[in-house]
Amino acid sequence: MINLGFTSSYEKEQIEKLSVIYEADSFVYGLFGKGNVLLKTGTKPYHLLDEFISKVKPEGASLHTLSKSRYFTHIPLAELQGPLARLPYRDKMSGEDIVTCYDSETVYLQGVNLKHFSTAIQHHYVFDTRDICHIHLGNSTASFCLCGKSGFKFYNEFDIQNAEDVIYYAQAVTKNFIPAETQPPVALSGLVEENSNLYKLLFRYLNPFGFANTYQFKTAQHEIGSHAFFDHYINISL
Numbered sequence: 405m406i407n408l409g410f411t412s413s414y415e416k417e418q419i420e421k422l423s424v425i426y427e428a429d430s431f432v433y434g435l436f437g438k439g440n441v442l443l444k445t446g447t448k449p450y451h452l453l454d455e456f457i458s459k460v461k462p463e464g465a466s467l468h469t470l471s472k473s474r475y476f477t478h479i480p481l482a483e484l485q486g487p488l489a490r491l492p493y494r495d496k497m498s499g500e501d502i503v504t505c506y507d508s509e510t511v512y513l514q515g516v517n518l519k520h521f522s523t524a525i526q527h528h529y530v531f532d533t534r535d536i537c538h539i540h541l542g543n544s545t546a547s548f549c550l551c552g553k554s555g556f557k558f559y560n561e562f563d564i565q566n567a568e569d570v571i572y573y574a575q576a577v578t579k580n581f582i583p584a585e586t587q588p589p590v591a592l593s594g595l596v597e598e599n600s601n602l603y604k605l606l607f608r609y610l611n612p613f614g615f616a617n618t619y620q621f622k623t624a625q626h627e628i629g630s631h632a633f634f635d636h637y638i639n640i641s642l
Contacts, residue, residue, distance in 0.1 A: 414443045430449050
């Protein structure tokens with residue numbers, strides 16, 4: 405398992421952005437300094453969220469929150485009605501008449517820039533000149549988003565056990581939405597290393613294939629590729 409927690413030498417006053425990602429039973433945080441450099445990451449239980457923000461966030465720094473709730477749906481704006489539309493949280497996708505509606509067992513902070521993971525991925529590719537199949541790997545999950553030039557097509561999160569599961573879902577998603585002769589490139593992020601057997605197997609079956617583009621972001625450590633922190637990057641960008 406890849407441990408994404410790290411810290412670097414910094415002063416509190418250097419923090420310009422705080423990324424908070426709501427996961428199943430805890431929150432993951434990222435502290436960003438000047439030039440969107442990631443200075444520190446870690447995980448804490450939900451009951452410490454308010455205390456943590458008060459402690460680490462200097463006055464003037466921005467707070468960005470992102471939900472990875474699995475209780476979600478995507479609804480065309482013209483059809484925004486019925487019980488699913490009454491889910492308490494909603495985002496409108498960039499350049500699309502589509503709304504992400506979602507709920508959570510966790511009570512989210514009020515009055516901050518909250519968005520769902522699927523909305524943030526779609527925004528990242530909204531001006532791309534290609535269709536992209538983005539795969540974000542967690543500890544035992546994989547989130548798939550198909551979007552880009554042709555607009556938003558699909559997003560879902562699946563439980564996975566091995567590389568074969570990832571390959572199966574990626575091929576199923578792309579074949580259902582994109583003609584076989586124009587299969588989109590795959591962009592990978594999350595918990596995977598380039599020299600791992602998982603990466604090599606995915607590369608073998610999912611060409612064209614590579615890590616998600618995070619050129620506009622940097623980290624204060626060099627052991628882990630910036631693709632591993634893709635969720636923090638898209639969080640502070642929207």
